[in-house]
Amino acid sequence: MIEFVLNGRQVRFSGNPLTRLIDVLREDFGLTGTKEGCGEGECGACSVLRNGKLTTSCLIPVGAVCGDEIVTIEGLRETEQGKCLIDCFAEAGAVQCGFCIPGMVMAAQALLLCNSHPDEDDVRLAISGNICRCTGYDLIVDAIIMASEKGAGLW
């Protein structure tokens, strides 16, 4: 039996410990906000936070997160920080098709957790593992910097 904390709630998983975390999130817990792009840890669409650090959930077997705290986009959007990020992504016009956005928002959250006043280079480094094929990134970078300014004190 694998136990971990998912979006603040203690959960259990009794299947194969080698099941990818992304499949457990999407199939067993119905959290389909986490997307699968490449399935090889290259695109960042499946990013979640594991103990506050950005992790690609397609690469990690669920057996490796025993006792860990996992936060997905569904958990983040319920928080003030998440709401601020989502509002700023909307206001900046940072979203086109939207597929990469949950991963982008998680990467932004991971950055702001350790650096509440990032500059543009910090932001670009923080999302360097997240691929977006629509926006050209500039508006996403704007959105994250906007969140760090508008949400001053939240992080």
Next chain:
Amino acid sequence: MVEKCFIPTSLAEALEIRKETKARPLAGGTDLMVQYKQGQGITPVFPWPVMIISSIGELRGIEKGEDGSVLIRALTTPYEIANCQDVPYPVREAASRMGAVALRNSATIGGNIGNASPKGDLPQPLILLDATVVLKSLDGDREVLLDDFILGSKKTDLRDDEIIYAVRIPKVEYTHVFYRKIGTRRANAISKLSLSCLIRVEDGAVTDFRASSGAAGPKVIRSRETEAILKGRRLEDVKSLIPEVLDGWNRAISPHAMPEYRRNTTRRMLEHFLLESVSASSECIIH
């Protein structure tokens, strides 16, 4: 097929499982989960029993020894290595350029060594520094040079009852040091080529010179013969010895693909390091 998967919570338990079942450790998953993936929604299938070792606390952390050596335990991540000032520059630099943010939080030094990919980023600077691998089994410990432990592409000297416990980097003095990784882009790039160099100049004489090439052959390449060309020489003679060093290095590396590109680029990096070192007035990192 019911696959065996164990989740030991202590090193002692892991060593028992390893001896009894030969289960192979899985840590960050960043290599193995890709290699054995079956596709979306399908659990990866491994051809051997697996033990997930990520919750073993005894395998975490970096420790500085009294002799100036640094012990990096197997589950330490590139993020932790890149941010630890006790770790020598080329190793920190290599760790900071692996994959992107999420990978640097998941991958482990033990995995990067155990996987023994010719393109692995950490073995190259570790071999430059004569790092050793500490292996543990129920029969005791064994410590071997990393350069000897990695036998070739994806091949190591790991016994099937052993676990990689840590990497030990001895204290190495240098006055000039260089690390470069060449990939197709800055994030998430597999190395096309990498090179670390260091030189120690004392009272105008070269007392140490080393170089190591990654992704330029089936394993990381050092050439003691070439390194010896500069050792003991006066600094002012180094410039005239560069062609000999480049020629020696050219013979030492054995790129499997695009050999001309890899040889030219390696020679240029090595020449750049030596020229910059000769003209640098004091200790520094060569970029």
